[in-house]
Amino acid sequence: MTKIRLNTTRFLLIATLFLGSFISNKAFGQDGKALFSQNCASCHAINKDLTGPALKDVESRWSSKELLVTWIRNWNAAVATGDPYAVKMKDWSPAAMNTFPSLSDADVDAILGYIKTASAAPAPVPGAAVEGAPAAEGDSTLVFGILTLVLAVIALILLQVNSNLKKLSDEKEGVVSLEPVPFWRNKTYIAMLTVVLFVVGGYLTSKGAIALGRSKDYQPEQPIYYSHKVHAGVNQINCLYCHGGAAEGKHANIPSVNVCMNCHMAINEYNGEKLYDADGKEIDGTAEIQKLYKYAGYEQGKPWDPSKAKPIEWIKIHNLPDHVYFNHAQHVVAGKVACQTCHGEIQNMGEVYQFSDLSMGWCVNCHRETKVQFKDNGFYSIYEKYHNDIKSGKMDAVTVEKIGGTECQKCHY
Ligand code: HEC
Ligand code: HEC
Ligand code: HEC
Ligand code: HEC
Ligand code: HEC
Ligand code: HEC
Numbered sequence: 001m002t003k004i005r006l007n008t009t010r011f012l013l014i015a016t017l018f019l020g021s022f023i024s025n026k027a028f029g030q031d032g033k034a035l036f037s038q039n040c041a042s043c044h045a046i047n048k049d050l051t052g053p054a055l056k057d058v059e060s061r062w063s064s065k066e067l068l069v070t071w072i073r074n075w076n077a078a079v080a081t082g083d084p085y086a087v088k089m090k091d092w093s094p095a096a097m098n099t100f101p102s103l104s105d106a107d108v109d110a111i112l113g114y115i116k117t118a119s120a121a122p123a124p125v126p127g128a129a130v131e132g133a134p135a136a137e138g139d140s141t142l143v144f145g146i147l148t149l150v151l152a153v154i155a156l157i158l159l160q161v162n163s164n165l166k167k168l169s170d171e172k173e174g175v176v177s178l179e180p181v182p183f184w185r186n187k188t189y190i191a192m193l194t195v196v197l198f199v200v201g202g203y204l205t206s207k208g209a210i211a212l213g214r215s216k217d218y219q220p221e222q223p224i225y226y227s228h229k230v231h232a233g234v235n236q237i238n239c240l241y242c243h244g245g246a247a248e249g250k251h252a253n254i255p256s257v258n259v260c261m262n263c264h265m266a267i268n269e270y271n272g273e274k275l276y277d278a279d280g281k282e283i284d285g286t287a288e289i290q291k292l293y294k295y296a297g298y299e300q301g302k303p304w305d306p307s308k309a310k311p312i313e314w315i316k317i318h319n320l321p322d323h324v325y326f327n328h329a330q331h332v333v334a335g336k337v338a339c340q341t342c343h344g345e346i347q348n349m350g351e352v353y354q355f356s357d358l359s360m361g362w363c364v365n366c367h368r369e370t371k372v373q374f375k376d377n378g379f380y381s382i383y384e385k386y387h388n389d390i391k392s393g394k395m396d397a398v399t400v401e402k403i404g405g406t407e408c409q410k411c412h413y
Helices: 002-029 032-039 065-073 075-080 084-090 105-120 139-172 187-211 228-234 257-264 285-296 328-334 339-343 360-369 384-391
Strands: none
Touching (some): 065 075, 065 105, 075 084
16 A cells, blocks of 8 residues: 555656656747747847848748758858858858857747747837847746646645545554644655755846846936937938947947937927837927937027037946956957847837846857958958968858957956
8 A cells, every 4th residue: 555655656746847847848948939039139030131131931931941940050051052042141141140059959940930920920010019129038937837836736635635545544444544744744745845945046046146237128217218219210320420439449439419419400390100118108209309409508599509518317228347348349340240239129229228138148158159250351360370271171260269259358357
């Protein structure tokens, strides 16, 4: 009898664990949308060309799915097959796609599944939620967490029923049994609970500690509702017109009131598409331009005296700790990295939010994966050896890591 009981216990435990791990595997391993946001969204959108081409209905453009999967893992390998589409695709942009050797078959499948579903959905209406915004993580995790919990509770109840039945049958057969231990004093249950609490607590604590001081998704309310979508998106004003510092040195700079007034002496009202803030409240663009005039000390109809202007106190969104050295020009000019790769689709944002977490892992991973653009790039003439190795075919590309991009002192003062 005890033997049978032991086996049921073991079976139930194993079943719960198995189900739990199966479910969490599904939640963490194959969520196509999350994988896409993490790995691809910095360069690709479904309906629009970014650094890489729009991926709407991409499967239909490739001669076979295998070749497409090969491309996603390592585009060099797909080009090497000589497939004309892959060879042509290689030159779509001067930028090169990353390689993703660590994505499993299931991962790639999940990503392609997501692309397919998203292709079928109608193109986003302008003004609707920002495309490429970080996917809300955690909601599916929560559901699966609850499911696992429910299964665990059922397992406990079954165990309890089982032991009660045993007691009944023992009584019937006249076997004297020891007073059963109530489950809250049962050592096995206490041990199991302790282990679970320890693992969950440890995970949450270390995750929280690492994220201290980081502010991904930070989106403060600014003194003026200034929309990048209106300026950089609809009106196609070049980022460098206002953030010229990004091409010249360390800081990208925020433009002064004078830069705004170059245009807004003439543009005194807003007649574009309706504007909404992050809470969905409608914004009156013309009233916001009046706020700008207040800062500028400008009264319509009178000549403007720039010396009366006071600076607009924009709230800084991106902020690295002081011990980190980051240089925009090094990335934008020498590295030819698009602003959007690090900052997301700013030209679609009503209000700017922080797209990347700016963690050390984020910097280092990109340096490991990104190839330096050697060809016709004067910045790299010093790396004579690498140039020769590439020419002689000893090496097919040089990553930022190879030129020292993961050495501590390059990023830390
Ligand atoms: C660093 C930017 C970057 C990232 C990240 C990136 N790609 Fe690309 N991708 C490109 C570029 C650029 C091209 C065009 C080829 C070229 O010019 O080399 C491309 C081309 C493609 C193509 C061919 C498109 C077509 O129209 O046939 C597919 C498919 C693709 N990428 C899928 C992905 C997937 C899936 C991911 C994420 C796992 C991803 N890419 C991540 C930059 C990127
Ligand atoms: C007409 C001027 C103008 C143009 C053009 C412009 N910006 Fe901005 N940008 C601003 C102003 C003003 C702010 C500060 C207010 C805010 O955060 O929204 C800002 C803020 C930002 C920030 C956040 C800065 C912080 O506080 O951390 C980023 C990132 C940014 N811009 C990137 C871009 C990119 C990328 C483009 C091109 C697609 C662009 N901007 C085009 C004026 C401009
Ligand atoms: C190169 C010209 C140009 C510059 C520089 C410029 N704007 Fe604009 N701005 C425009 C245009 C064009 C519109 C849209 C007008 C319309 O659609 O009716 C606009 C609209 C606006 C609006 C109303 C829509 C919204 O985004 O809320 C505000 C407020 C505004 N600008 C503030 C600013 C501020 C602040 C600066 C300086 C950081 C600035 N602009 C710099 C051209 C410019
Ligand atoms: C390689 C990633 C990367 C690229 C590419 C990049 N940025 Fe940044 N950007 C950052 C980081 C990191 C910060 C935070 C810097 C800090 O706190 O010192 C930042 C900060 C900013 C700021 C806030 C002001 C400042 O300099 O601290 C603006 C504005 C900005 N970036 C605009 C741009 C524009 C415009 C482009 C394209 C021309 C661009 N960035 C390209 C990573 C990048
Ligand atoms: C999207 C990819 C990307 C991200 C993210 C990125 N970098 Fe880079 N980084 C590059 C590329 C490409 C180069 C090569 C340009 C060059 O050689 O100057 C580079 C070069 C550098 C260099 C010069 C390395 C050398 O050996 O000369 C430093 C320092 C650096 N990055 C710091 C950072 C820091 C700090 C961060 C994070 C806050 C960061 N990078 C995030 C792509 C990236
Ligand atoms: C490509 C740039 C880069 C390189 C290379 C780099 N770091 Fe960092 N490091 C960062 C950034 C960015 C942060 C800030 C992370 C944050 O704010 O969360 C950081 C933070 C740290 C911190 C503070 C703890 C933390 O996570 O905030 C320590 C310690 C550190 N780095 C040590 C090192 C050591 C040791 C090396 C060499 C093995 C190294 N770093 C190489 C970019 C880099």
